[in-house]
Amino acid sequence: MVDVTMNRQGRRVLFKHGSVLKTVVLALLIALIVLPLLRTVLFTLQPDTIKAWSDVLTGRLSTNLFYKPLGNTLLIGVVVATGCVFLGGFLAWLVVMTNVPFRKTIGVMATLPFMIPSFAAALAWGALFRNDRVGGQVGWLQGMGLDIPDWLAWGITPTLIVLTLHYFSLAFTIIAAALATVNSDLVEAAQIAGAKGGRILMGIILPVTTPALVAAGSLCFAGAVSNFATPALLGLPVRMQTLSTRLFGMIEVGQVGRGYVIGILLVLISGAFLWAGNRIVSGRRSYATITGKGGRAKRLDLRGARWPLCALAMVALVSSTVLPVVILSASSFAPSSANLFSNWTLHYWVGLSSQSIAQGIPGIVHNEDIVRALSVTLALGLAVALAGMLVGLLTSYTTARFRKGWMSAVITQVSFLPLLVPGIAFGAAYIAYLGAPIGPFPALYGTFALLVIAGTAYLLPFSVQTGRAVIQQVGGELEESARLTGASFARRLSAITVPLAIRGLTAGGILIFVKIIRDLSLVVLLFTPTMPVLSVLAYRYASEGFGQFANAITVVILFISIAASLIANWLQAKSQPWLKN
Template identity: 75%
Template sequence: MSTMTLRQGLRLDGVLLLKLSVLALVGVLIAAPLLRIVLDTLSPGAIIAWSEVTTGRLSRNLLWVPLGNTLILGVGVACGCVLIGGFLAWLVVMTDVPFRRTIGLLATLPFMIPSFATALAWGSLFRNSRVGGQSGFLEGLGLAIPDWLSWGMVPTLIVLIAHYYSLAFTVIAAALATVNSDLVEAAQIAGAKRGRILFGIVLPVALPAVVAGASLTFAGAVSNFAAPALLGLPVRMQTMATRLFGLIEVGQTARGYVVAILLILISALFLWAGNAVVSGRRSYATITGKGGRAKRFDLGAARMPLFLAALLICVLTTIVPVAILIASSLAPSSSALFSNWTLHYWVGLSNPSFAQGQPGIFSNPFIVSATGMTLSLGVAVAITTTIVGLLVAFVLARYGRGPLSGTINQLSFLPLLVPGIAFGAAYIALFGAPIGPMPALYGTFPLLVLAATAYLMPFAVQTGRAVIQQVSGDLDESARMTGASFPRRLLAITVPLASRGLAAGALIVFVKIMRDLSLVVLLFTPTTPLLSVLAYRYASEGFGQFANAITVVILVISIAATLLANRLQTKSQPWLKS
C-alpha cells in the first residue's frame, strides 16, 4: 500500500513539475513581453506618455483621429464581411445554387492571399497620380479615377473586406450546416414565405456565428497594418496600427507602447463582447437525436443570377488580384499592364536607364538573401512552435484539470487578442535591451523566431490538442507504468502516431509567418531581411513591379505549403475525404 502511495505521489510531483515548466515557458514567451510593455509606460520617465497620447495637445493626431479611423474600418469590415460571408454561406449550405462546392472552395481562398497582396493589386488597377509615381491601369486607359477610390478609407475598406470575409463565411457556414431541416420544412408547411423563414428561423439560429464572424473580422481589421499603410499613409490617413509603427520607427517608444496597449484593449474588448453575446445564446439547440434530412431552398428563377453574383465575388477576390500581381510584375508600367511584358523585374541585371538601376529580384543579392532568411524563419518557427504547442497541448489534453492548467490554457491563447504589430512592439520592449548577461536581441534572427513562436502558439496548441486527443491516453499510461520518462513517452508514442497532423499544423504555421507583415514590420532590420517587409518597402518607395514580383513569390510558396498541409490533414483524418 505504501509503495502504491509513493508511486502516486511521485506521479503527482512529476505532473506538477511538468505543468510548472510549461507555465514558465508560456509565461516567458507571452506574458512577460506584454507585462513589460505595460511596466515601461508606467516608469517615472515614461508615464507622461499616457497624458501626451490621450489628452495632450498632440493627442488628436496621436490617438483620436487614428482611433476614429480604426473603429470605422473595424465596424465597416465586420458589417461587410458578415453580409458577404453570410450571403455565400447561405447559398452554399441552404440553397440549390449550382456548383455549391466550387463556390465554397473559392470563398475560403481570399484569406490565403496576404492583405498587402490585395492592396498592391488594387493600387495597380486604381492608383491615380495624386501622390506621384506611376498611374494605375485604369488611369492609363484615360479614365479619371477619383482620389477617394485610389487612396484612403474606401479602398482600404474594400481590400480588408475582400481579405477577411472568408473568416465570416467559414464560421457562418458551419453554423448553418447544423440548422435542423425539420424547422424549415415545418415553417413551409405552415405557409411561411422564404423571407420569413430566413429572418425568423435561420438568422436567429445562426446569430451566435454571425456575432463570432463579426468579432473576428473586426479584430483582424483594427490590427491590420498592410492595407492602411499602402492605401492610407500616402494621403496621411492614419490608423492605430500605422500610428504605432510610425512612433516606434522614429524612436518615440513610450508613446508607441501606449498606443499598442490601447490597441490591444480595443481588440480584446470587442472579442470579449462577441464571446459574451455568443455565450448568452446557447439555448438554441439545432442538433437533436432525431435524424435530419438536408432541406434546401428552391431558388427558382433566381438560381442562376445568384450563382453569377457569388461567382463574381469569388473571382474578384481570388483570381483577379493574383492575375493583376503577375501582370504588373511583368509590365514596364502599371498603366499598361498587358503590353510590352519584360522579365527584368524578375531576372534582369542592373541597368541605370531602367527602373532606376534596380536589378530583378532574382538578380538582387539582398532579395535572394531575404528569400533564404524568410524560408529559414518559416522552417524554424514551424519547428519551435510545433514543439512548444505540443508540450502545451499535451498538458492540457492529459492533465487539463486544476488552476495551473487553466492558467496555461488562458495564456496560450492570449496572442489571439493581441494585434501582431502590438505583439512586435512588446518584444522590442522586452528584448530590445540587455537582460542580465543576455545581450539585446533586437535585429537578430532569434528575436524573430521567439516573437513568431509566441504569436502563432494558439494555432499550434489547437492543432496539438486535436491530434493528441486522437491518441489513446491508455498508451501513455501503460508506458508510464513501465517506467518510461515523459520525453520518452512523448517522442516514442505521441509524436509518431500524430506525425501527419503535427506536420500539417507546422505547415500552417509556416504559411502564416511567410505572409505575415504586421508582426515582423517592427522587428525588421537590414541584417534580418524578410520578403513581406521588402515588398512593403518597395511599394512604399514607388517600385510597384518589384513589390508585386516578391508578393507572387510569397503566394506561390504559401499556396504550395497550404495544399500540402491540406493533403496531410486529409490523410490523418480520413473522414475529410467523404
Template identity: 60%
Template sequence: MMPPILRHPGLWPTLAVLTVLCLLVAAPLATILGETLGSAAWAEVLASRLSRNLLWRPLATTLTIGVAVAAGCLLIGGFLAWLVTMTDVPFRRSIGFMATLPFMIPSFATALAWGTMFSNGRTGGAGGMLEGLGVAVPDWLAWGIVPVILVLIAHYYALAFTVISAALSSVNGDLIDAAMMTGASRRRIVTGIVLPVVTPALLAGASLAFAGAVSNFATPALLGLPVRMQTLSTRLFGMIEIGQTERGYVLAILLIAVSAVFLGLGNRLLAGRRSFATITGKGGRGRVMELGRARWPLCALALLICLVTTILPIILLAAASLAPMSSALFSDWTLHYWIGEADPAFARGLAGILHNPQLLTALGVTMGLGISVALAANAVGLVVAVTTTRWHLPLLTGAATQLSFLPLLLPGIAFGAAYIALYGAPIGSFPALYGTPLLLALALTAAMLPFAVQTGRATVAQISGEIDEAARITGAGFLRRLWSITLPLAAPGQIAGVLLIFVSVIGDLAIVVLLYTPATPVLSVLSYRYASDGFHQFANAVTLVILILSIAATLVAQLLRKRQRNAA
C-alpha cells in the same frame, strides 16, 4: 508527507509549459505596460495638444474600419456560407473551396493589386490601369479609408465564411420543414430561423474580422499613408520607427484594449441569450433549400465574388510585375523587373529582383523562419495540448490554456512592440536580441501558438490516454513518452497545422515590420519597402514569390496527406 499535488505526474510538465508561455506571451505584455507606468507618455497620448493626431483621429479611423470590415465580412461570408451549406446552388464545392482561399493571400498583395487597378497618381506616382483606359478614378476610391475597408473585407471574409458555414451545417432541417409547412417564405425562414440560431457563429466571425482589421498594418500603410490617413497600427509603427517608443507602447496597449472591448461585447451578447441550441438528442437532418430561378444568378454572383478576391489579384500582380507602367498593364511587358541587369536608364538603375542579393538573403531568412516557426510552434502547441487535456490541475492547466490562446486576441504589430520592449535590450547577462533572427522566430512562434494548440488538441484527442498511462507505469518519463508515443501518432494530424503556420509566417508583415533589420530581411518587408519607395513592379514580383511559396507549401501538404491516406 509530500502533498498529493507534488506527486501528480503532470505537475512538473505543466509548470514547464507555464514557464515557456510566460516567457513567450505574458512577459512581453507585462513589459510594455511597465515601460509606460510613471512616464509622461500616457498624458501625451491621451490629453495633450498632440492627442488629436496621436490617438483620437487614428482611433476613430481604426474603429470605423473595424466595424465596416466586420459588417462586410458577415454579409459576404454569411451569404457564401448559406449558399454552400443550405441551398442547391450549382458548383457548391468549388465555391466553398474558393471562399477559403483569400485568407491565404497576404493582405498587402491584395492592396498592391488594388493600387495597380485604381491608383490615380495623386501621390505623385503613375496612374493605374483604369486611369490608363481614360477612366477618371476619384480620390476616395484610389486612396484612403474606402479602399482599405474593401481590401480588408476581401481578405478576411474567408474567416467569417469558415465559421458560419460550420454553424449552418448543423442547423436541423426539421425546423426549416416546419416553417415551410406553415407557409413561411424563404426570406422569412432565413431571417427568422437560420440567422437567429447561428448568432454565436455570426459574433465569432465578426470578432475575428474586427480584430484582424484593427490590427492590420500593411493595407492602411499602402493605401492610407500616401494620403496621410493614419490608424492605430500605422501610428504605432511610426512612433517606434522614429524612436518615441514609450508613446508607441501606449498605443500598443490601447490597440489591445480596443480588440478586447469588442470581443468582450460579443461575449456579453452571447451571455444574454442561451437559446442557441439546435443539436439535441433527437435525430436531425440537413435541409437543402431550392432556389428555383435564382440558382444561376446567385451562382454567378458567388463565383464573381470568389474570382475577384482570389484569381483577379494574382493576375493583376503578375501583369504589374512585367509592365513598365500600370496604366498600360497588358502591353510592353519586360522581364527586367525579374531578371534584368542594373541599367541607369531603366527603373532608376535597379536590377531585377533575381539579381538583388538582398532578395536571396530575404528568401533564405523567410524560408528559415517559416520552417523553424512552424516546427517550433507545433512542438510547443503539442506539449501544451498534452498537458492541458491529459491532466486536470485547476489553476495551472487553466492558466496555460488562457495564455496559449491570448495571442489570438493581440494585434500583431502590438505584439511586435511588446517583444522590442522585453528582448530588444540586454536582460542582465542575457544579450539583446534585436536585429537577430531569434527575436523574429520567438515573436512569430508566440503569435502562432493558438493555431498550434488547436491543432494539437485535435490530434491528441484521437490518441487514447491508456497508451500513455501504460508507458508511464513501465517507467517511461514524460519526454520519453512524448517523443516515442505522442509525437509519432500525432504527426499525421500535425501537417495541417504546420502548413497553416508556414503560410501565415511567410506572408506576415504586422509583426516583422517592427522587428526586422537590414541584417534580417524578410520577403514581406522587402515587398513593402519596394512599394513604399514607389517601385511597385519590384514589390509585385516579390509578392508573387511569396504566393508561389504558399501555393507550393499547400501542394506539398496535400501530397503528404494523400500518401498517408493511401498508406492507411
C-alpha cells in the same frame, strides 16, 4: 490489495509529473507572452516616459496622435466586420443550404482569400486604381484614360473594400460550420408548414446561428483594426492614419514611449470587442441545434434565382482571389502599371542591373537583398513552425491530459492571449522585451532569434489548437500502458504520441509556416537590413515607388503560401462538412 496500492502510486506519480509539466509549460508561456506585454506597460510607466500617456490622451497633439486614428480604426473595424458577416454569411448560406450551381467551387474559393496576404490585395488595388494624386506611376484604369477619383484610389474607401474582401473568408468558415449543424427537423417543419425561404432564414437560421455570427464579426473586427499593411499602402500616402500605422510611425521616428502607449491602447480596444462578443454569446444558452434525430433537410430551391445568385457570388470570389493574383503577376512583368498588359519584360525577375531601368535595381533573381530575404523568410518559417509545433504540443498535451487544477485553466487562457494582441503591437512588445540587454543576456534586436521567438509566441494559439485536436485523438490508455512499463515522459511522447499524431502536427506546422512568411504586421517593426524578410521588402519597395519589384516578391510569397496550404489540406484529409453532400 497490491493492485490497488500500485494504482494509487501510479496516480500519485502521474499527478507529480503533471504538476512538474504544468509548471514548466506555464513558466514558458509567461516568458513568451506575459512578460513582453508587461515589459511594454512598465516601460511607459518609467519617470522619463510616463509623460507619453498624457501626450497621447490629453496633449495638444492628442487629436492627431490618437483620436483621429482611433476614429478611423473603429470605422474600419465596424464596417469591415459588418461587411464580412453579410458577405461570408451569404456565401455560407448558398453553399450549405441551397441548390445554387457550383456549390463546391464556391465553397473552395470562399476559403482562399484569407490565404492571400492583405498587402497583396492592396498592391493589386493600387495597380488598378492608383491615380496621380501622390505622383509616381498611375494605375491601369487611369492609364486607359479613365479619371479615377481620389476617394476610390486612396484612403478609407479602398481600405474598407480590400479588408472586407480579405477577411470575409474567415466569417464564411465560421458561419458555414454553424449552418452545417442546423437541426434539419426545424427547417423541414417550417417547409411543411408552408414557410417561405425568407421566413425560414429570419425565423430559424439566423437565431440559431447567432453565436457564429457574433464570433465571426468579433474576429473580423479584431483583424481589421489591427491590420497594418492595407491602411499603410492605401491610406498613408494621403495621410489617413489608423492606430496601427500611427504606432509604426511613432517607433520609426524614435518616439518609442508614445508608440508603446498607442500599442497598449490598441490591445485594449481589440480585446474589449472580442470580450464583448464572447459575453453576448455566453449570455444565452438556447443555441442547441444538434439532437439525436434528424437528417439533412432538403436544400432550399432557389428556382429562377439560382444562376443570378451564383453569378453574384462568383463576382465577389473572383475579385478577391483570381483578380489580385492576375494583376500582381501582370504588374511584375509590365514596365508600368499604366500599361499592365503590354510591353512585358522579364527584367524585374531575371534582369541584371541597368541604369536605364528601375534606377539600376536588378531583377529579384540577381538582387542580393531579395535572395537573402528569401532564405531568411524560409528559414524563419521552418524555425517558427518547428518551435510552434513543439511548444504547442507540450501546451496542448498538458491541458488535454491534466485538465484539473487552476494551472491548467491559466495555461489555457495565457496560450490564447496573443489572439487579443494585434501583430504590430506584439512586435512592439518584443522590442521592449528583448530589444535591450536583460542582465547577462544580450539584446536580440536585429537577430534571427528575435524573429523566431516573437513569431512562435504570436502564433502559439494556432499551434495549441492544432495540437489539442490531434492529442485528443490519441487514446490515453496507450501512454498509461507505456508508463506502467517504465517508459519516461519523453519516451512516451516521442514513441507514441508524436508518431500517431504526426500528420495533424505536420499540417498544423505548415499552416504556421504559411502565416509567418506572409505576415507583415508582426515583423515590420523587427525588420533590419541585416535580417530582411520578404513581406517587409515588398512593403518597402511599394512605399518607394518600385511597384513591380513589390508585386514580384508578393507573387513569390503567394506561390509558397498556396503550395504549402495545399500540402497542409492534403495532410489533414478532412473535407468540409458542407461540401460532402
